[in-house]
Amino acid sequence: MASLTLTHLNKTYPNGFTAVHDLNLDINDGEFLVLVGPSGCGKSTTLRMVAGLETVSSGDLHIGDQRVNDLEPADRDIAMVFQNYALYPHMTVYKNMAYGLKNRGESRADIDRKVREAAQTLDIEHLLDAKPARLSGGQRQRVAMGRAIVRNPQVFLFDEPLSNLDAKLRVQMRIEIKRLQQRFGTTAIYVTHDQVEAMTLADRLVVMNGGKVEQVGPPIELYEQPASRFVAGFIGSPAMNFLTAHLENPTTLVLPNGQRLELPQAVDHSGEVMLGFRPEHLESCSPEQSDFTLSVEIIEPLGADTLLYGNFPDTDTLVLAEQSGKARFHSGERIPLRFDRQRLHLFDPQTELRIT
Amino acid sequence: MHDKSVFQHRLLPYVLVAPQLIITLVFFIWPAGQALYQSFLVEDAFGFSTEFVWFENFIYLLSDPEYWTSIRVTAVFSFWVAFVGMALALLLAAMADKVIRGSRFYQTLLIWPYAVAPVVAAVLWLMLFSPSIGLLPFWLSKVGYQWNHLANSVEANILVIIASVWKQFSYNFIFFIAGLQAIPRSLIEAAAIDGARPFRRFWQIVFPLLSPTAFFLLVVNVVYAFFETFAVIHATTQGGPGNSTKTLVYKVFEDGFIGLDLGSSSAQSVLLMVIVITLTVVQFRYVEKKVQY
Numbered sequence: 006m007a008s009l010t011l012t013h014l015n016k017t018y019p020n021g022f023t024a025v026h027d028l029n030l031d032i033n034d035g036e037f038l039v040l041v042g043p044s045g046c047g048k049s050t051t052l053r054m055v056a057g058l059e060t061v062s063s064g065d066l067h068i069g070d071q072r073v074n075d076l077e078p079a080d081r082d083i084a085m086v087f088q089n090y091a092l093y094p095h096m097t098v099y100k101n102m103a104y105g106l107k108n109r110g111e112s113r114a115d116i117d118r119k120v121r122e123a124a125q126t127l128d129i130e131h132l133l134d135a136k137p138a139r140l141s142g143g144q145r146q147r148v149a150m151g152r153a154i155v156r157n158p159q160v161f162l163f164d165e166p167l168s169n170l171d172a173k174l175r176v177q178m179r180i181e182i183k184r185l186q187q188r189f190g191t192t193a194i195y196v197t198h199d200q201v202e203a204m205t206l207a208d209r210l211v212v213m214n215g216g217k218v219e220q221v222g223p224p225i226e227l228y229e230q231p232a233s234r235f236v237a238g239f240i241g242s243p244a245m246n247f248l249t250a251h252l253e254n255p256t257t258l259v260l261p262n263g264q265r266l267e268l269p270q271a272v273d274h275s276g277e278v279m280l281g282f283r284p285e286h287l288e289s290c291s292p293e294q295s296d297f298t299l300s301v302e303i304i305e306p307l308g309a310d311t312l313l314y315g316n317f318p319d320t321d322t323l324v325l326a327e328q329s330g331k332a333r334f335h336s337g338e339r340i341p342l343r344f345d346r347q348r349l350h351l352f353d354p355q356t357e358l359r360i361t
Numbered sequence: 362m363h364d365k366s367v368f369q370h371r372l373l374p375y376v377l378v379a380p381q382l383i384i385t386l387v388f389f390i391w392p393a394g395q396a397l398y399q400s401f402l403v404e405d406a407f408g409f410s411t412e413f414v415w416f417e418n419f420i421y422l423l424s425d426p427e428y429w430t431s432i433r434v435t436a437v438f439s440f441w442v443a444f445v446g447m448a449l450a451l452l453l454a455a456m457a458d459k460v461i462r463g464s465r466f467y468q469t470l471l472i473w474p475y476a477v478a479p480v481v482a483a484v485l486w487l488m489l490f491s492p493s494i495g496l497l498p499f500w501l502s503k504v505g506y507q508w509n510h511l512a513n514s515v516e517a518n519i520l521v522i523i524a525s526v527w528k529q530f531s532y533n534f535i536f537f538i539a540g541l542q543a544i545p546r547s548l549i550e551a552a553a554i555d556g557a558r559p560f561r562r563f564w565q566i567v568f569p570l571l572s573p574t575a576f577f578l579l580v581v582n583v584v585y586a587f588f589e590t591f592a593v594i595h596a597t598t599q600g601g602p603g604n605s606t607k608t609l610v611y612k613v614f615e616d617g618f619i620g621l622d623l624g625s626s627s628a629q630s631v632l633l634m635v636i637v638i639t640l641t642v643v644q645f646r647y648v649e650k651k652v653q654y
Contacts, residue, residue: 058550079556091547095569108556152555 007069007082007159007192008034009055014064016050016216024050026216028064032194037186039195039207042239047216048196049164055194056085056162068159079108084153085162088169090145092137098124098148099133102155109156123155126185143174150182154189161186161193167202179205200240204228212236229348234357237281237350246324248317249354250280258351262318264296269346274353274360281350284312284327287342295341299326304334313340393634399627418628427604428612428629435608438522439586446526446582447575450533455563457534458541468538475531479589483596486524510598514605517598521606524597525590533578540574541567580644584637609633 009032016025025047032038040048053059055066057078066074073081084105092101099120106116124130127147137145146166153161163182167175183206186193197203203210204224212219212227212235220232224240231237237245251259255271258280292298297318305312313326313334326342334340351360400419403412422428457467474482490510492498498508510516544567552562568575591610594600600607600615607615609629617626 056550056554058553078550078554079558083554085551085554087547087551089545089547091545091551093548093552093566104552104557105555108561152551 008032009160009192009194010065010067011051011055012065012067014051014054014066015062016047016054016059017062024216025054028218030211030218030221032192035190035192037183037193037195037206037208038211039197039203039209040211040213041197041200041203042213042219044198045215046213048198048211048213051213052085052162052164052194052196055081055160056083057081082159083162084156084158084160085164086149086153086166088165090137090149090166090169092145092148092152094137097134097136098129098140098151101137101148102151105152105156119155119157120151123151126154127151142170143178146170146174146178150185154185157189157191159192161191163193163195163197165197166195168197168199175202182206201242204240210240212239214239230359231281231350232359234279234281234352237352237359241283243284243312243325243327245281245283245350246322247352248280248282248320248322248324250278252276252278258349260297261320261322262297266296266344266346266349268349272351272360274351277354278360279352279354279357281352282344283348284325285310286345286348287326287328288345289328289332289340290343292341294343296343297341299324299340299342301334301336301338301340304336306330396627396630396634399623400631401624402627403624414624418624419632422625422628422632430604431607431609431612434518434604434606435587435610438518438525438590438606438608439583441518441522442525442529442586442590443579443582445522446530447533447578449526450530450578451537451571451575453530454534454537454541455567457538471534472531474527475529475535477528479528479592480596482528483524483593486520486527487597490520490523510602512602514602517602517606521590521594521597524593525586528593529582529585533582536574536578537571540571544570576647577644580640584640587633587636 009030011028011030011032014025014028014030015023017023028047028051030038040051042048050059054061055068057073057076061074065072068081068083093104096104102120102123103116106119111119120133121130124133127150129144129147129151132140132144132148137148140148146169149166166182167178170178179202182195195203195206197206207224209222210224210227211221214235220227220236222230227236227240231240231245234247238247248261250261252272252275253259253265255273255275256268258266258268258278260266260280299313299315299317301313301315303314305314307330309330311328311330311332311334313328314323315326316322317324326340328334352358353360401413401415403414403417404410453471457464457471460467477485489495489497490508492509492511495508501508508516510520548566548570549562552566557565587608588610590608591614594606594608594611595614598606600611610633613626613629613633616622616629620626
């Protein structure tokens with residue numbers, strides 16, 4: 006177990022493309038850190054630099070107290086689970102799990118004990134003699150996990166390990182990964198583009214975009230206080246709504262339909278702003294109390310909740326409202342809605358940063 | 362109407378396969394049948410008398426020490442052509458696979474020798490190794506070695522092996538590099554994290570995954586060394602000095618068209634056919650069973 010420190014980490018490819026730009030992160034011992042972002046945001050590159058599969062262009066990378074920039078992957082005492090599992094197809098499950106131990110020169114008896122222990126933990130003892138081609142997706146995933154835990158490394162690295170599984174199995178394995186990590190207390194870095202996976206697994210979440218860190222923090226903090234429009238739109242499902250609005254004075258916001266909103270706190274900004282509000286923070290109310298009326302175009306009944314889509318009045322901005330699944334709606338209905346005043350997010354339209 | 366369209370459809374498949382069938386019949390089945398028939402005959406050189414002798418040609422052949430010499434020559438020759446050709450191709454493929462900048466350029470250059478006609482390849486190497494005007498013997502003489510493949514049977518063998526390998530390694534190279542590129546990068550990376558150094562990664566991860574390719578190439582190379590190196594040998598050593606480079610195929614040619622012993626030559630062809638059939642069967646068996654790991 007170890008902490009990790011990434012200091013001014015940069016990755017520039019020979020063709021001049023900068024994949025990671027000045028990344029600074031402190032990862033605590035035993036922490037489950039999730040890197041999340043759209044494809045091409047630099048999250049996988051960051052993970053691969055930690056693993057030693059990509060060279061570091063500049064900056065420092067420490068595992069524990071040791072600077073590992075120039076160490077071979079094998080010497081960093083890490084284990085990695087790959088998206089395609091990367092099981093050795095010509096070896097049995099047992100040999101797949103034993104390979105890393107064998108290369109480290111452990112005794113046959115030790116290897117056997119550790120492999121069987123790990124197999125028991127993951128409930129794959131009955132598969133030890135099978136070759137990967139015979140296994141299902143979920144079983145391969147378990148073997149890949151087994152290959153990681155059998156070495157008892159300082160750090161677990163996960164590169165989108167669940168994206169090849171079907172939805173049901175993904176949820177199941179997600180829970181299992183979390184449970185294993187808690188049981189072993191090993192520091193883990195987990196890369197995903199799936200924000201639900203990110204939210205459910207992370208102790209702390211790092212949202213990346215365009216090679217830069219947008220925000221770091223516990224999942225709830227990112228949900229409640231997104232630092233930028235990007236984070237606001239990326240975290241939370243269904244995604245946040247955005248509207249262009251106008252600040253008349255530090256406490257009064259004018260919506261496109263002419264409605265005025267009194268803000269709970271004065272803000273340090275004037276003129277045009279980007280208003281963000283989550284679908285779940287719109288409540289239906291009486292017409293007198295409402296901030297706007299949504300003419301419903303599309304209804305998505307999900308059971309527990311119902312999602313309503315329609316344009317915000319006097320704009321062509323599509324707005325999504327999440328309502329309780331108990332109420333019944335029909336297309337074309339006009340529903341008066343009210344914002345939760347405590348949960349409005351304002352962003353600067355130029356910098357896209359949060360306005361407080 | 363209905364009948365006519367059925368009639369058209371029924372004929373069309375035969376018409377479409379006919380060209381291939383005709384080629385196979387005229388250039389393979391018929392000559393093979395002829396060879397089989399002739400292998401049971403003894404004819405004089407001018408074709409005046411023909412006698413049906415059953416297996417006498419085969420019995421005579423298998424008790425002829427010269428034939429066994431030729432088998433030994435072919436075995437040694439095939440081993441070296443296959444081994445050197447594949448090892449060289451694997452080495453170059455592994456290196457070309459690592460090249461990032463201009464990889465197409467290297468790969469194209471390495472494929473070129475395959476496009477050269479066997480006789481041209483042979484003449485090229487013959488000139489390079491020519492004891493009187495060749496560049497390589499000239500260089501070898503500088504370090505005190507007298508190269509003369511016209512007199513030295515080992516050197517003659519080296520010459521035909523080099524020329525044959527040079528002609529064939531491009532083919533091996535294409536298959537090896539395709540095989541290497543088909544191995545997922547993440548496997549190599551996983552092995553690197555698992556603590557395997559490059560050398561060990563190659564032999565324990567990459568090479569086993571290439572083994573189906575390697576086995577396929579082994580069969581192809583042996584067949585190549587047996588049958589397709591005739592032109593190389595004919596253009597360089599003509600089987601000499603002595604009989605030191607007279608492979609089975611070359612002996613078929615020499616006994617048949619120079620010695621005019623058509624019966625024995627046909628019997629040798631039939632034996633070669635048996636060898637090829639065996640190799641093909643082995644290959645198909647293996648491909649079916651072992652390719653999926």
